[in-house]
Amino acid sequence: PSGARVPALVIGSGYGGSVAALRLAQAGVDVHLIEMGMAWDTPGSDGKIFANTTQPDYRSFWLRTRTKQPLSQFLGFPLDKDVPRYTGILDAEDFAGITVYQGRGLGGGSLVNGGMAVTPRRELFPSLLPTVDPAEMYATYYPRANAGLGVTEVDQTWWENADCYQYARVGRKHAQRSGFPFVFVPNVYDWDYMKQEAAGAVPKSALEGEVIYGNNHGKKSLQKTYLARAAATGRVAVSPLHRVTTVTPASDGGYTVTIERIDTTGTTVETKTVTADRVFFAAGSVGTSKLLTRLRATGALPALNDRVGKNWGDNGNVMCGRANHMWDPTGKLQSSMPTAGIDNWDAGGAFAEVAPLPTGIETYASFYLSITRTPHRAEFSWNAAAGRVDLSWDRAWKQTSIDAAKTIFDKINAKEGTIYRTDLFGAYKIWGDHLTYHPLGGAVLGEATDNYGRLHGYDGLYVIDGALIPGSTSVNPFVTITALAERNIEKIIATDL
Numbered sequence: 001p002s003g004a005r006v007p008a009l010v011i012g013s014g015y016g017g018s019v020a021a022l023r024l025a026q027a028g029v030d031v032h033l034i035e036m037g038m039a040w041d042t043p044g045s046d047g048k049i050f051a052n053t054t055q056p057d058y059r060s061f062w063l064r065t066r067t068k069q070p071l072s073q074f075l076g077f078p079l080d081k082d083v084p085r086y087t088g089i090l091d092a093e094d095f096a097g098i099t100v101y102q103g104r105g106l107g108g109g110s111l112v113n114g115g116m117a118v119t120p121r122r123e124l125f126p127s128l129l130p131t132v133d134p135a136e137m138y139a140t141y142y143p144r145a146n147a148g149l150g151v152t153e154v155d156q157t158w159w160e161n162a163d164c165y166q167y168a169r170v171g172r173k174h175a176q177r178s179g180f181p182f183v184f185v186p187n188v189y190d191w192d193y194m195k196q197e198a199a200g201a202v203p204k205s206a207l208e209g210e211v212i213y214g215n216n217h218g219k220k221s222l223q224k225t226y227l228a229r230a231a232a233t234g235r236v237a238v239s240p241l242h243r244v245t246t247v248t249p250a251s252d253g254g255y256t257v258t259i260e261r262i263d264t265t266g267t268t269v270e271t272k273t274v275t276a277d278r279v280f281f282a283a284g285s286v287g288t289s290k291l292l293t294r295l296r297a298t299g300a301l302p303a304l305n306d307r308v309g310k311n312w313g314d315n316g317n318v319m320c321g322r323a324n325h326m327w328d329p330t331g332k333l334q335s336s337m338p339t340a341g342i343d344n345w346d347a348g349g350a351f352a353e354v355a356p357l358p359t360g361i362e363t364y365a366s367f368y369l370s371i372t373r374t375p376h377r378a379e380f381s382w383n384a385a386a387g388r389v390d391l392s393w394d395r396a397w398k399q400t401s402i403d404a405a406k407t408i409f410d411k412i413n414a415k416e417g418t419i420y421r422t423d424l425f426g427a428y429k430i431w432g433d434h435l436t437y438h439p440l441g442g443a444v445l446g447e448a449t450d451n452y453g454r455l456h457g458y459d460g461l462y463v464i465d466g467a468l469i470p471g472s473t474s475v476n477p478f479v480t481i482t483a484l485a486e487r488n489i490e491k492i493i494a495t496d497l
């Protein structure tokens, strides 16, 4: 309620926010968790909570009137279509040089992501988070995060014969024939459920291709893990469809937080203020960076330092497809949950997820999301004239990532006698270089904050999400975001409360 005073307010319910909410509550602190997206707990008119990947509808996009699908075309046909404006689950947030895809709702990115739960190779860790002790991360916080998220390995014996992983086996064959290390990666999907899907015993989810607009079964999103445990403490109050707009010091200590309640068209229907002793920014790399950049520039939090908004990267994301020969079909049934990658990080600066293309038809395509080593970092700035936060990303910077990905796929194409697909991103484009799924940085650990996420300039303000990580995790990021949040919240609970 408006006017209330709360000990801890958490902005955003993705990985960082869910870890903060659970651990604070377990430590006896009452938490108010604010999430601008929906609760995603109520079925739509078709009886399902989430829409299918191949049939986006009003539930699929955050406040858009036309879909903006990551794969904009298929076989030359444009895929996007008009939809009613609605607080849907996937935000395709446009900046000048890049579209940043993010999850919206209770659970943040865990609602829309592929569930691929990868711990970076330990020898790479010092280059990712130079001020964090790798020994404690690998002994304590990565294991804690993996356990909390319900991360498990696919049963490889089953995988070898499952129709739905033919695409991954083709990916393995091609990687290995070109001499690249092929690695299995864990996932948060419930593999027993997937086996039952394959056997026709339960409603299908991964095997129905569900992923970027949500999974109706099987995937252990944060709703089923951290957030369920947080709710069970009885100390976490959750407000979906509430958006934090301002945080500023209160006259009697703590912070005054302004919150707009929105309806499903995104219209503000009520504005509330609460006072919080501590505020945790967990609105995601982009959400946290945008808030802090604006609050510093507009005088609400003027003492934030000049590192706020800086050191943002795209985790080197670039997508591509390869056209296989007719004797190498990838299967019309493709599990939407990836299980494997091609690791050419050391030699070529690229780690490629062997990704599904769950269209429901045989495409003869192999599809990959590459995570690459790239030096490019952008910054957020307040555009007072337009009243918005801009990001200085330059589309041309993706060439570094394309070059890195080509160290894998040029070689595979040469070996297999195959070519790139040119029908996935429009206008004969080979590379999906307009987007990222993995925004990272903007309020970086040890720069905008101290070494545990305490924002410089203000006692009681913290960053605890992907904004802390300077632009790269060398693999898919959510396990690292979760592990870092576990490390930081443990320190904060021990020393600040």
Ligand code: FAD
Binding pocket: 011, 012, 013, 014, 015, 016, 017, 034, 035, 036, 037, 101, 102, 103, 104, 105, 106, 107, 108, 109, 110, 112, 113, 114, 115, 116, 117, 118, 212, 242, 243, 244, 245, 282, 283, 284, 285, 287, 288, 291, 437, 438, 439, 465, 466, 467, 476, 477, 478, 479, 481
């Ligand atoms: P988020 O999960 O983004 O959570 C932030 C939350 O804050 C959101 O729910 C948002 O709605 C809310 N919020 C923002 N602003 C406000 C505000 N002002 N007020 C209130 N609430 C606010 N990573 C992997 O590791 N493996 C994968 O397989 C994978 N696949 C992906 C597939 C897709 C399509 C996408 C989009 C991402 C994928 N990712 C994957 C990335 C992963 O989901 C993100 O890195 C992760 O969710 C980031 O966690 P976070 O806690 O930083 O923020």
